[in-house]
Amino acid sequence: MSEPAGQLDTVMQESRLFPPSAEFSAQSRIKSLSEYEALWNKAAADPSAFWEELAKNELHWFTPFTETLRWNEPYAEWFVGGKTNASYNCLDKHVAEGRGDQTAIIWEGEPGDQKKLTYAELLAKVCKCASALKSLGIQQGDVVSIYMPMTPELAIAMLACARIGAIHSVIFAGFSAEAIAERNNDAKAKLIITADASWRRGKALPLKHTVDEALKKSPTVKHCIVLDRVNEAVHWTPGRDHWWHDLMRQASAECPATPLDSEAPLFILYTSGSTGKPKGIKHSTAGYNLYAKKTFEWVFDHRAEDIYWCTADCGWITGHSYVVYGPLSAGATVLMYEGAPNAPQEDRFWDIIERHKVTVFYTAPTAIRAFIKWGDHHVTKHDLSSLRLLGSVGEGINPEAWMWYHRLIGGERCPIVDTWWQTETGGIMMSPLPGAIATKPGSCTKPLPGIIPQIVDASGKEVDAHHGGWLVMAHPWPGMLRGIWGDDERYREVYWSKTPGKYLAGDNARRDADGYYWIMGRIDDVLNVSGHRLSTIEIESALVSHPAVAEAAAVGRPDDLKGEAVAVFVTLKSGQPNEALRKELVQHVRKQIGALAQPDDVRFTGSLPKTRSGKIMRRLLRDIAAGKESVGDTTTLEDYSVLASLRQDEE
Numbered sequence: 001m002s003e004p005a006g007q008l009d010t011v012m013q014e015s016r017l018f019p020p021s022a023e024f025s026a027q028s029r030i031k032s033l034s035e036y037e038a039l040w041n042k043a044a045a046d047p048s049a050f051w052e053e054l055a056k057n058e059l060h061w062f063t064p065f066t067e068t069l070r071w072n073e074p075y076a077e078w079f080v081g082g083k084t085n086a087s088y089n090c091l092d093k094h095v096a097e098g099r100g101d102q103t104a105i106i107w108e109g110e111p112g113d114q115k116k117l118t119y120a121e122l123l124a125k126v127c128k129c130a131s132a133l134k135s136l137g138i139q140q141g142d143v144v145s146i147y148m149p150m151t152p153e154l155a156i157a158m159l160a161c162a163r164i165g166a167i168h169s170v171i172f173a174g175f176s177a178e179a180i181a182e183r184n185n186d187a188k189a190k191l192i193i194t195a196d197a198s199w200r201r202g203k204a205l206p207l208k209h210t211v212d213e214a215l216k217k218s219p220t221v222k223h224c225i226v227l228d229r230v231n232e233a234v235h236w237t238p239g240r241d242h243w244w245h246d247l248m249r250q251a252s253a254e255c256p257a258t259p260l261d262s263e264a265p266l267f268i269l270y271t272s273g274s275t276g277k278p279k280g281i282k283h284s285t286a287g288y289n290l291y292a293k294k295t296f297e298w299v300f301d302h303r304a305e306d307i308y309w310c311t312a313d314c315g316w317i318t319g320h321s322y323v324v325y326g327p328l329s330a331g332a333t334v335l336m337y338e339g340a341p342n343a344p345q346e347d348r349f350w351d352i353i354e355r356h357k358v359t360v361f362y363t364a365p366t367a368i369r370a371f372i373k374w375g376d377h378h379v380t381k382h383d384l385s386s387l388r389l390l391g392s393v394g395e396g397i398n399p400e401a402w403m404w405y406h407r408l409i410g411g412e413r414c415p416i417v418d419t420w421w422q423t424e425t426g427g428i429m430m431s432p433l434p435g436a437i438a439t440k441p442g443s444c445t446k447p448l449p450g451i452i453p454q455i456v457d458a459s460g461k462e463v464d465a466h467h468g469g470w471l472v473m474a475h476p477w478p479g480m481l482r483g484i485w486g487d488d489e490r491y492r493e494v495y496w497s498k499t500p501g502k503y504l505a506g507d508n509a510r511r512d513a514d515g516y517y518w519i520m521g522r523i524d525d526v527l528n529v530s531g532h533r534l535s536t537i538e539i540e541s542a543l544v545s546h547p548a549v550a551e552a553a554a555v556g557r558p559d560d561l562k563g564e565a566v567a568v569f570v571t572l573k574s575g576q577p578n579e580a581l582r583k584e585l586v587q588h589v590r591k592q593i594g595a596l597a598q599p600d601d602v603r604f605t606g607s608l609p610k611t612r613s614g615k616i617m618r619r620l621l622r623d624i625a626a627g628k629e630s631v632g633d634t635t636t637l638e639d640y641s642v643l644a645s646l647r648q649d650e651e
């Protein structure tokens with residue numbers, strides 16, 4: 001009894017419902033379910049008209065646009081004919097409207113050093129940095145790679161590029177020289193901005209040294225700007241290398257924002273694909289900027305007095321949209337932290353929240369699971385009463401981790417916004433609007449206004465409630481990617497060929513009877529056990545609900561009898577694995593989900609192999625489960641860190 005291709009069985013039942021408090025709703029931007037529904041319905045009836053009105057009101061236009069959407073599948077152009085500038089919208093607009101003295105960035109370095117920048121101060125630095133780029137020959141349309149620690153200068157570099165129409169390509173400062181060179185060459189970057197080193201758990205990571213190696217293989221890069229962050233000795237190539245502080249000292253303070261076409265590329269961001277080669281996801285100026293701003297305001301229910309902290313690094317899309325472009329366009333006060341969550345101790349985040357009185361906190365499930373493992377005492381010794389709203393992004397949050405986040409961090413008072421989106425979507429697509437939509441642990445709840453998701457089978461037909469299928473978007477939206485850099489064919493193939501007319505997100509999802517969406521994992525993470533398609537996340541959630549388990553990953557491995565067998569990898573909160581526990585976990589999944597999902601293999605590991613953005617490396621685990629990767633002695637806790645680091649650059 002196999003399902004039609006593209007459909008999934010669901011086994012997860014989650015009935016807990018958490019409505020926002022009346023007090024929270026009363027103060028929010030969108031105050032009730034009916035208000036949300038009215039807005040969503042209005043937007044769905046005429047998405048172009050909906051976005052047109054917002055674009056006119058929310059962005060600064062040097063030249064107004066004449067056409068809202070030109071849709072030539074799979075290419076969208078939004079706000080055609082208009083000229084704007086993302087750096088202007090993030091900075092000049094606030095200063096012009098009298099908010100220059102408001103704090104834009106509160107920054108804390110890992111060693112404890114701190115900086116605050118007002119909007120006026122940030123603008124002045126961005127102007128100087130943009131002038132410096134121009135003095136090194138950077139022009140509109142040139143690509144600039146950025147490989148920097150989480151310092152204010154990273155945001156300044158991004159905004160300086162945006163100011164003059166240069167296209168930034170931020171490369172997470174943990175990637176290897178090989179990965180940097182690959183990205184430089186694919187994008188034909190002309191310049192790279194880096195730092196001598198960055199702090200990570202008290203150690204200086206030599207960024208400049210890695211860039212030196214990369215530049216041996218990056219013929220298009222002519223200049224390298226180096227921020228002195230750590231005071232490390234560095235190699236110097238005269239003529240090519242320039243200190244950030246020297247350039248900033250000499251640079252002109254005058255650098256008006258260049259009026260840019262709405263569709264001028266704002267940035268490229270490389271992300272993993274299902275083959276090894278990373279995809280350069282291309283984003284636009286006006287559409288992306290509007291989408292990042294509005295989704296920030298809606299989802300984080302932005303209030304002027306908020307101290308907002310998103311823990312993502314600017315090397316990922318979350319850092320682009322919800323550290324820089326979204327919150328700064330909205331005039332928010334953004335906290336930025338440079339280092340590790342366990343430096344010097346495992347309570348660093350809670351210490352930061354207490355000292356800076358953070359009100360909105362946005363992090364990733366992988367971090368939440370680490371916090372749970374480290375123990376509640378790190379949390380409970382801090383006063384977290386300033387918090388009013390919590391967010392999660394990057395992967396599904398297992399209901400048990402959700403409940404911990406809700407209880408320990410949110411004090412049972414803060415709504416949790418579980419935000420589903422992708423590098424490709426530019427901004428959040430589905431999430432609770434915290435004053436309007438009651439949450440269910442593990443569900444990203446409902447689409448934002450202007451977003452029209454559907455769940456379809458492989459023939460493109462919508463499936464019924466409760467049946468899982470492919471998640472697609474039925475209408476273009478302003479924040480959507482504009483293509484893959486230099487690879488139109490791959491863009492069509494990956495996102496538009498299987499479900500013509502609709503954007504294929506690559507995730508499986510289902511919608512329940514209340515219209516809530518549940519993400520079931522990537523399409524290629526699906527297990528097919530005896531003709532039943534099972535979602536990996538449901539099995540993982542069952543495992544994590546066992547008190548001994550900290551983290552779990554489920555993958556399929558070939559099995560003659562069942563097609564696929566279920567292999568799970570488990571890390572424990574504490575203690576050593578034993579046979580009794582192994583049996584108990586198998587029974588636990590069986591009880592929670594059913595015999596069908598019962599794991600065939602249970603492997604214990606000290607830590608799960610993860611990509612640098614914190615996603616579990618499932619391809620590696622699949623290979624291990626299938627016996628294609630030898631992991632040596634499996635009688636003790638397994639350690640995949642060496643295998644994982646070998647594979648980092650291909651994920």
Ligand code: WTA
Nearest residue numbers: 393394395396418419420421422423507519
């Ligand atoms: C997964 C991160 C479940 C999903 C912004 C998506 C999620 C991929 C969630 C994109 C969520 C992200 N619930 N799954 N709230 N958020 N994902 O490009 O599989 O790094 O397709 O963007 O992460 O990852 P990316």
